[in-house]
Amino acid sequence: MHRFEMDVKAKINLTLDVLYKRQDGYHEVEMIMQTISLSDRVSIRLLPEKEIRILCEAPGVPLNEENTAYKAAKLMMDKFNLDAGLEIDIKKYIPVAAGLAGGSADAAAVLMGINEIFDLKKDLGQLMELGKIIGADVPFSIMGGTAVARGIGEKLEPLPGLKDIVVLLVKPPYFVSTKEVYSRLNVGNIKKRPDTMGTIDKIKRADVRGIAEGLCNVLEEVTFKMHPELERIKEAMKERGALGSLMSGSGPTVYGIFESLKDAQKAAEKFNGNNNTVIITELS
Numbered sequence: 001m002h003r004f005e006m007d008v009k010a011k012i013n014l015t016l017d018v019l020y021k022r023q024d025g026y027h028e029v030e031m032i033m034q035t036i037s038l039s040d041r042v043s044i045r046l047l048p049e050k051e052i053r054i055l056c057e058a059p060g061v062p063l064n065e066e067n068t069a070y071k072a073a074k075l076m077m078d079k080f081n082l083d084a085g086l087e088i089d090i091k092k093y094i095p096v097a098a099g100l101a102g103g104s105a106d107a108a109a110v111l112m113g114i115n116e117i118f119d120l121k122k123d124l125g126q127l128m129e130l131g132k133i134i135g136a137d138v139p140f141s142i143m144g145g146t147a148v149a150r151g152i153g154e155k156l157e158p159l160p161g162l163k164d165i166v167v168l169l170v171k172p173p174y175f176v177s178t179k180e181v182y183s184r185l186n187v188g189n190i191k192k193r194p195d196t197m198g199t200i201d202k203i204k205r206a207d208v209r210g211i212a213e214g215l216c217n218v219l220e221e222v223t224f225k226m227h228p229e230l231e232r233i234k235e236a237m238k239e240r241g242a243l244g245s246l247m248s249g250s251g252p253t254v255y256g257i258f259e260s261l262k263d264a265q266k267a268a269e270k271f272n273g274n275n276n277t278v279i280i281t282e283l284s
């Protein structure tokens, strides 16, 4: 096989709790992750000369060794002594630095793609182990679906999948650095934590209203302080009929869960303008 192409999904966090700061500087988390239909398209083709070439037109995405797709390719080539050149073309639809794990998704696609192109026969568990070296969210991007993530985000326990539930995403026109948000969090002074076990129970019962009511992310108080209008977006989602609303990951994307596509479309009108990126998608 000389070419590989895949659509790789973004995620949202249904809950996000931070338990403590670890010796290595990372934070021990407990969060419920969920893939959504919104995807990047990643294409890989072989080149005659040994090099890694990244093509991507989206602003804010590095084209050098800082790109998560580059890191994934380099890791695979070094680990499995692959003597080849690769061109990786990333069509970005997932907003960048948005709390939706777009960079992790691209890395996941490259790990899976190189596994296919070179017929390495590594299973998903082995690819997830490698993914962790690139970033905390990469193992989940490989696995997808609905899952509880612990450790730094890499210890995953799958849950029954939630599907076809409509989600409205609103991303204001600025980037948020995950590293900065974690570094500003005071773990000893978190005001409201999610009921993770309660939400797991509701997921097992497919209780969408209960899940929407239990949405909670401890990083909101950090990012909301940096960008107070995010809290207003969250409130406006609920006023506009969302069953529940939350910031995803470290932000700044705020999402709402809606009962129907029509409800989401009606609410979306409110957020157009202000240079917001507004996307209707679904749990997947």
Ligand SMILES: C[C@@](CO)(OP(=O)(O)O)[C@H](O)COP(=O)(O)OP(=O)(O)OC[C@H]1O[C@@H](n2ccc(N)nc2=O)[C@H](O)[C@@H]1O
Pocket: 013, 016, 025, 026, 027, 028, 029, 098, 099, 100, 101, 104, 134, 135, 136, 137, 138, 151, 152, 153, 178, 179, 182, 248, 249, 250, 251
């Ligand atoms: C907050 C979350 C929630 O899903 O998502 P995003 O907002 O990035 O989408 C994740 O925990 C982000 O995962 P990811 O973005 O893959 O993190 P990494 O690249 O590994 O780490 C970026 C930086 O965040 C901090 N970090 C990350 C994960 C973690 N459990 N503790 C941390 O303290 C570290 O300072 C690290 O240097």
Ligand SMILES: Nc1ncnc2c1ncn2[C@@H]1O[C@H](COP(=O)(O)OP(=O)(O)O)[C@@H](O)[C@H]1O
Pocket: 060, 061, 062, 066, 067, 068, 069, 090, 095, 096, 097, 098, 099, 100, 101, 102, 103, 104, 106, 107, 175, 176, 178, 249, 250, 251
């Ligand atoms: N393939 C990629 N896609 C998006 N961002 C990337 C990629 N590679 C590296 N980056 C860098 O990673 C940062 C975080 O991006 P992203 O993964 O989209 O957000 P988040 O960590 O909030 O989920 C960006 O600011 C960008 O500089």
